[in-house]
Structure formats: structure tokens, C-alpha cells
Amino acid sequence: MYRIAVGSPGEAGQPDAIRAAFAEFFSMIIFVFAGEGSVMAYNKLTNNGPATPGGLIAASLSHAFGLFVAVSVGANISGGHVNPAVTFGAFIGGNITLLRSILYWIAQLLGSVVACILLKSATGGMETSGFSLSPGVSVWNALAFEIVMTFGLVYTVYATAVDPKKGNVGIVAPIAIGFIVGANILVGGAFDGASMNPAVSFGPAVVTWSWTHHWVYWVGPFIGAAIAAIIYDNIFIGDDGHEPLSGSDF
8 A cells, every 4th residue: 555656747748648548448359349249249149138148148258358359458558457446556556647548537437438439339329238237236236246246356457467477377368358348247247247447337327327327346456456556566466576657657
């Protein structure tokens, strides 16, 4: 926690920070267009029929594949966060400044909204599928799901991408991150949609203007990300293994 840095006032205008924000913007478009688009395609094929195990598996695979690619293409420019919760976890661990985090958050949210607008336009006006709680699932159930699932995601990010001792494990970081998201969708998808990503929830909410229980998809991921960052950073990285904050950040 003591490594948290605000950043310099001019940081947001630095060329590398702007390039990183654009990378997050385009990576988010790629991810949301693939993930949200697969759900819309399923709805079209089933004529908006009821959810099925096959649909859940399809959503899991499309999100896992899409995130794998989105993280990979942004990794060398922005770190490939593609998630405000991941950015928050990196900030808590002192791996990115607050000012750059805000820049990332704006880019990620805009990317999600643009992807949903593109989907609505490309599908001839189909509604994007917003996140909601299944019948019998309380907000506290959903909050617990989002906390635990996002903890697993950010813990994976730290272990495979942030840890300076990661070595060759860093090569598989994008696919490991995609896999944990896909696996968590199989777990939580039937209960609350398994967001783990505030931006992914934000885009459909803006386009459909539906905000019911939307706070769950912000509070849960941010809490899970913070817990994962604090635990991994303090137990497994520690003072000796922590590298100074650089201009490129994670």
C-alpha cells in the first residue's frame, strides 16, 4: 500500500501514456465486441430463447479467446490490462500511478461503449445483453461471486505478468488470464453473468440505459482486485522483489 503513487501532473499528456490509453481503448473494443457479440449471436440463433449449458460454454470460450487476444495485442504498449479492476489492482501494488490509472479507466470505459454501439449497429438494432442477477440470486450473492472471481483473475495477472520473478511464465500470461476468465464464467455466469470487469458491464448498461444492480459489478471487482494485489504483493513479491515504478508501468 505504501508504494501507491499519484503521478506527476503532466503524466497524462506524455506520448507513452497517450499511446497506452489508445492501446487499452482498442483492446477493449476487441474484447467486448467478441464477448458481447457472441452472446448476441446466441440470442439470435435461439430467437432469444432461455439460457442453456451450451450457451454458457460458448460465452466462456468467446470471452477467453477474446481476452487472450486483447491482452496480447496491448501487452507491450499498456500492459494489456483490458479491465479497470486489473488497473486498480496494479495501482494498489504500486505498479501504475493514479493519474495513468484514470487515463486507462477512461479509455477502457469508452472502448466498451463504442464496442456495444458498433454491435448494435452491425446487428440491425439488436439489444446488447446487460449484466443482471438470475432469479433467486441476491446482490450479496452476486457481490461475493464478483469478489472471489476477480480475486482469481488479478491474482493470476500478478503471478504471470506483474511478478518480477515470473521468468518464462510471462510468456503464457495472456492465455492464463483468458483461461481464468473463461473458467470463472462457467462458475458464475449462471448466477450474475460473471463480469469481473466493470468496463464490460458499463458498455451494455450505457447502450441499454439499464443500471439495476450495476454497482455490484464495480464494487465486487474492485474489492477482489485490491485483496489479490495486497496479498500477492506483500507475500510473494515483498520489498526485495519489487521493482521501482517506471514510466512504462505494468
